[in-house]
Amino acid sequence: MRFFIIVLFSAFSLAAQANLNLKWLAPEPENQAIKQLLESSEVLQTSIDLINNNWQLEDDILLRIGGEEDPYHDPETSTIYFSYYFADEIAQRFIAANPNADLAAQQSFVISGVVHTLFHEYAHVLVDYLNLPVLGREEDAADSFASYVLITMMEDGPRLLKDGADLFYLESLDPEPFASVMLSDSHSLPIQRFYMSLCHLYASDEKAYQYLITEHDFDEEWVNTCFMDYDIIISSWQVLLAQEET
Template sequence: MRAAYKIVLLLSSILAVSLAHAQSQVSIIYQAPVDKIEIRIEQQLKASSEIPETLDLINDTFRLEAPLQIIFGGKDGPLFDGDSLQILIPYSFIKKVESRFITAKYDDSGRSIAAATMDAVMHTLFHELAHALIFMHELPIVGKEEDAADSLASVLLIEFFNEGQEIAISAADLFDFESTDSETFEEDDFWDEHSLDVQRYYSTLCHVYGSNPEKYAHIAEDADFSEGRAELCIEEYNSLSHSWFTLLAPYIYDENVSQK
């Protein structure tokens, strides 16, 4: 074989490998909005920088077994559907999240309603992505898968996103607002596959604090964690991030991993 021909072959195989990498494994579909509010929500999602950043992150970082679709709109969700390999997030869910932040006058806390709503969408997206990764790679999960999905969402946001902790804090606050929906607990709150909203609130805050105890010392104080629990949050976050990266290591493109 002539040398020049060999070089062409080599170059084309390198190109094929990098194309395979660049090939989008994740795509986004926006369903037709059904009213004016949904039209505005769709526009906000399309104008956000977080959604394309998330797509790039997933495409550049994770090897998926099959293409994954993220669908905004529709009626069902938020959920990951293992049969169709789709993450479904309805506009109506985003609308509900936005109203909760408005009712709570969340912008008084210094984060705008629009930013907080987007934060909650991101946490939801990463929670559903966690279910997708667990399903596609048959990752072993001991304990509740819903808790595992929450923790992976927090770890990915914190490790890969600028302001990931702030995103997780807004999501935690949303769990807090949801926890006040009913004054008493019913049986189904306890047999539900999710932990109680109030537990999801504290767990998420615990992981944010544990990821950077100096910067987020105020979280442990505001949440009134005992000294012992605060210490455990640090250990818990280290153990969670270590466990997740160990489980996901075979499916991460090493050269593209650029944890912030």
């Protein structure tokens, strides 16, 4: 009986502290399969648990999955918006590039893209609620936070980061990758985000990801820059988040 009370109290405490709350909207018929995939994903739930176990804010944050909005964080409503259409778009990009891949590979890639995007959007939450200083563009900082979390805090995070990088690459294949509206966007170009994510991945484990050098014909200067950039993002996020804990 005593064991049960302890477990129940612990579970209640975690629930009381959790501040990223998930809300599923009803899907359109064409989005039903994507909703089922996301809803049943242990990787997505693990990512949400990681956030709730590591960062406690003054207000609850709503993760609203459904609707038609592209992923974004709205500080006015304390909400991260995430549509089924975005997840379905990830699947369609993967299928177009890998027509012979099986369903499991496709679903895994979708979850990776969703999780990478979730950590990117949660970086905006932390910057807003904790008043974190950002030198440079906040969108680049959000990408670096996703790399930081996936590399240092999730067991299967490096694979998710590699998939996230590959998603950026697939986005760069759109018919007009350098349209003027994209050049004025707050995000870096998809191909830049692809290379930067690979840079973080390679620098995190040079031996394991040595194949990236030859696969993408990276030169020595790029490699040296990668190590410097990686050290900067890891140490910067560690310092910023440690300061908030004290």
